[in-house]
Amino acid sequence: MTQDQPRPATTPRTRAKARHILDNYYIGPSRDDRVLEIWGYTPEMSYAPGDRVALHVSTTAAEWEFEIGRDGLEYVPLLTKSGLLGEHHPTPRDCSVKGCGWPEAYAITIPNDWAPGGYLVTFRVRQDDDMVEEHHIILIRSAPDATPPTYVLVCATGTWLAYNCWGGSNHYEGITGPNGDAFSPIVSTQRPWTRGFCRLPKGAPRALREQPTRPGEMVRYPFMEWAYAYGYSKKYASAGWASYERHFARWAEAEGYGFDVISQHDLHRDPDLLNRYACAVFVGHDEYWSADMRDAVDAYVDAGGHVARFAGNFLWQTRIEDEGRTQICYKYIADQDPLMGTEQEHLVSGAFEVAPVDRPGALTFGVNALRGVYAGLGNCVGGGAGGFTVYRDDHWAFQGAGLGYGDVLGARSRIFGYEVDGLDYRFEDGLPFPTCLDGAVPEIEILAMGLATNIEADQGVWGETLYIGSADAAFKAQVLFGEVTHETLDACKRGNGMIISWLRGKGEIFTAATCEWVAGLIRRDDQVEQITRNVLNRFAKSKGRSR
Numbered sequence: 001m002t003q004d005q006p007r008p009a010t011t012p013r014t015r016a017k018a019r020h021i022l023d024n025y026y027i028g029p030s031r032d033d034r035v036l037e038i039w040g041y042t043p044e045m046s047y048a049p050g051d052r053v054a055l056h057v058s059t060t061a062a063e064w065e066f067e068i069g070r071d072g073l074e075y076v077p078l079l080t081k082s083g084l085l086g087e088h089h090p091t092p093r094d095c096s097v098k099g100c101g102w103p104e105a106y107a108i109t110i111p112n113d114w115a116p117g118g119y120l121v122t123f124r125v126r127q128d129d130d131m132v133e134e135h136h137i138i139l140i141r142s143a144p145d146a147t148p149p150t151y152v153l154v155c156a157t158g159t160w161l162a163y164n165c166w167g168g169s170n171h172y173e174g175i176t177g178p179n180g181d182a183f184s185p186i187v188s189t190q191r192p193w194t195r196g197f198c199r200l201p202k203g204a205p206r207a208l209r210e211q212p213t214r215p216g217e218m219v220r221y222p223f224m225e226w227a228y229a230y231g232y233s234k235k236y237a238s239a240g241w242a243s244y245e246r247h248f249a250r251w252a253e254a255e256g257y258g259f260d261v262i263s264q265h266d267l268h269r270d271p272d273l274l275n276r277y278a279c280a281v282f283v284g285h286d287e288y289w290s291a292d293m294r295d296a297v298d299a300y301v302d303a304g305g306h307v308a309r310f311a312g313n314f315l316w317q318t319r320i321e322d323e324g325r326t327q328i329c330y331k332y333i334a335d336q337d338p339l340m341g342t343e344q345e346h347l348v349s350g351a352f353e354v355a356p357v358d359r360p361g362a363l364t365f366g367v368n369a370l371r372g373v374y375a376g377l378g379n380c381v382g383g384g385a386g387g388f389t390v391y392r393d394d395h396w397a398f399q400g401a402g403l404g405y406g407d408v409l410g411a412r413s414r415i416f417g418y419e420v421d422g423l424d425y426r427f428e429d430g431l432p433f434p435t436c437l438d439g440a441v442p443e444i445e446i447l448a449m450g451l452a453t454n455i456e457a458d459q460g461v462w463g464e465t466l467y468i469g470s471a472d473a474a475f476k477a478q479v480l481f482g483e484v485t486h487e488t489l490d491a492c493k494r495g496n497g498m499i500i501s502w503l504r505g506k507g508e509i510f511t512a513a514t515c516e517w518v519a520g521l522i523r524r525d526d527q528v529e530q531i532t533r534n535v536l537n538r539f540a541k542s543k544g545r546s547r
Contacts, residue, residue: 027194027233028167029091033060036132038086038125039166039192040066041100044324045157045263046139049112049146053138056190057105058089061125066106071120071137071199071246073253078119079108086125096169099190099325116142116149116260118241118249120199135198137241141260148276149258150540155245156311157263158288158318161187161327163239166194170235171288171329185330185337185349189265196227196236200243207237207418208376208516212383218464219378244284244518248310251521251529257536264293268320271296279306279539285419285515287313287369288329290320291347294364302505306539307365309510310517310532312497313419314361315369318349332475353439354479360439366500367421367513368438370476372452373495375514376417378467379457387411388448388499388512391431395447395501396538397510401530405430409448409499413525414516416450420497421513425449445501452495510535 030037038059047053057064065082069075089102121136139155142148161170168175169184196204205222213219223237237243245261252259259281266273268290274280280300286309294317301307319328319339330337334350345356353360353370361368374380387410390403403409410416424438425446432449434440454473456466470489477488502509512531520528 026168027165028095029058031091033088036060036125036127036130037134038064038123038132039134040105040121040123040136041190041192042121042136042138043190044138045155045189046141046261046266047110048141049110049114049143051110053108053110054104055106055108055121056100056102057123058091058100058102059086059123059125060088061086061127064123064125066124067122068108069120069122070115071118071241072115073250075120078114081106091167093168093175095188095191096165096167096174097184097186097188099188100167100192101190110140112143114140116140118155118246118261134192134195136193137198139261139263141262141266149260150278151252151257151281151536152260152262152274152277152279153245153249153252153281153283154267155241155261155263156239156282156284156286156288157265158290158293158327159239159285160193160197160241161189162288162316162329163235164191164194164197165233165235166192171331172235183331185328185333187327189325189327193240194233194235196232196242197240198242200232200236204232205237206243206516206519208386208414208519210414212376212386213379215383215459216461218461219382219467221378221467239285244515247518247522248281248283251518251532252536255533264289265320265324267293267296269324271299274300274305275303277305278541279308279536281536282307282309282311283518284311285313286311287419288316288318288327289314290318292320294359298364301507301509304506306507306541307509307511308535308539309365310512310514312421312513312515313369313373314365314367314421314513315351316349317347317352317357317359319347351479361421362423362438362440362444365421365511365513366440366444366502366509367423367498367511368440369419369421370480371422371424371438371495372420372497372513373454373472374418374456374468375420375450375452375497376414376516377419379459380453380468381417381451382457384416384451385411386414387416388450388497388514390448392445392447395445397447397499397501397531397534399534401527401534403527409531410517410520410525410528413520413523413528415520415525415528416497416514417516419515420450420452420495421511422449422452422496422498423500425496443502443504446498447501448499450497452497453493454495455489455493508539510539
């Protein structure tokens with residue numbers, strides 16, 4: 001057991017007997033007093049020193065305990081409590097949508113000396129020789145009256161919620177959708193995070209394979225196979241602190257960068273919060289955003305803020321309701337959103353780039369999701385390079401990284417995928433430029449790019465089932481062209497991912513539009529690390545355009 005890892009998680013044997021009959025990947029309450037289990041959540045995702053944190057816990061054990069530790073460069077336990085009276089509370093079948101409704105079991109006040117960061121909450125119960133533990137994460141920022149650090153890491157909590165399958169449903173699949181077996185357009189924050197979002201063992205596979213599939217072999221998805229074998233959510237590699245933000249936070253701490261850590265939901269509640277910092281950082285998979293969250297970023301940059309986005313798949317507009325307890329996203333069935341046809345139609349929870357939202361992502365981060373999307377996942381560019389081809393090698397972001405024109409950045413660390421954002425572009429004298437037909441502006445510089453697709457290649461391997469298929473391309477064809485035909489599907493097949501730089505308003509934006517940028521930091525790819533330093537160091541200046 002290393003110092004940066006808490007105690008072992010629940011054993012596979014214990015997890016297996018709590019698995020629900022509806023889905024082999026179901027994570028949630030067993031609703032059976034005979035099953036040893038414990039789950040917990042907090043009303044909010046982030047806190048500041050002095051804030052009261054309520055723990056809402058349900059357990060079948062007579063007693064329970066918890067431990068809270070800062071999950072930084074080293075895991076440091078800071079608070080433990082044991083011998084707490086256990087109570088098993090009813091969990092509504094539609095808890096994914098309406099929340100668990102469990103009463104408060106214990107509360108703490110965040111001490112003034114707890115440093116900003118991600119804090120792992122470990123809930124634990126014991127019975128005879130059996131031990132079960134589950135995990136929760138809370139984000140802690142500096143106090144409002146304290147001098148803030150230079151940087152703020154904004155965790156992609158909108159996407160965490162969208163993929164959180166705890167209790168049966170999320171924005172992808174489940175048991176509480178419109179037909180009782182489809183995705184739910186409404187999800188609740190008042191429930192635990194699914195297993196694998198907060199903590200993962202070392203060696204848990206990432207969404208991208210470390211090596212491309214060999215021709216003629218059946219494509220494999222090691223992360224889903226691993227999740228099934230060990231009782232984790234199959235969505236763990238798509239979202240959550242453990243797969244994305246944690247790795248950036250630990251790398252930044254090792255490099256000496258001081259960060260606050262907040263949630264996207266903080267931006268929704270307090271749009272001026274970013275103004276405390278010289279640079280806002282986004283990493284991993286940031287697919288889901290409310291209009292207010294996005295407004296906060298736009299206003300921040302226009303006023304002179306710096307944005308470093310090492311993330312991909314900026315796709316869906318959401319709505320946050322019920323004082324932050326509910327997230328809404330109708331996605332592919334946006335025509336069923338209650339706001340459709342009203343004066344608030346621009347807030348319909350559909351794709352940013354299509355009507356009635358009509359607010360391309362390129363207007364905020366310089367790239368669009370529907371010009372992506374998949375790379376390195378299954379047979380979607382499954383034999384691709386795994387990195388970005390460099391075009392503007394003399395740009396400040398590449399200084400000292402040892403890159404020249406045509407070199408591929410991040411191939412050995414597999415940073416390109418699994419979802420990426422791009423632009424409609426043209427080539428002139430060997431250099432890419434935005435065509436500006438998709439909401440982009442001429443001031444956006446395309447520094448590097450790679451190829452993506454919306455249609456998974458069918459190699460005709462016997463027994464193989466396509467994971468992505470062509471459903472996303474069909475959606476894109478319908479919303480962009482009004483019909484799905486061979487011609488429109490072909491037009492929607494090809495995509496790209498880009499690294500862009502943009503002097504916008506009084507501020508500046510750098511976007512490396514890929515979910516897996518953090519893989520380069522995890523695997524200590526010196527070129528990826530150098531570029532990350534270049535961006536952070538340039539954006540460390542106080543608000544106002546960098547020169």
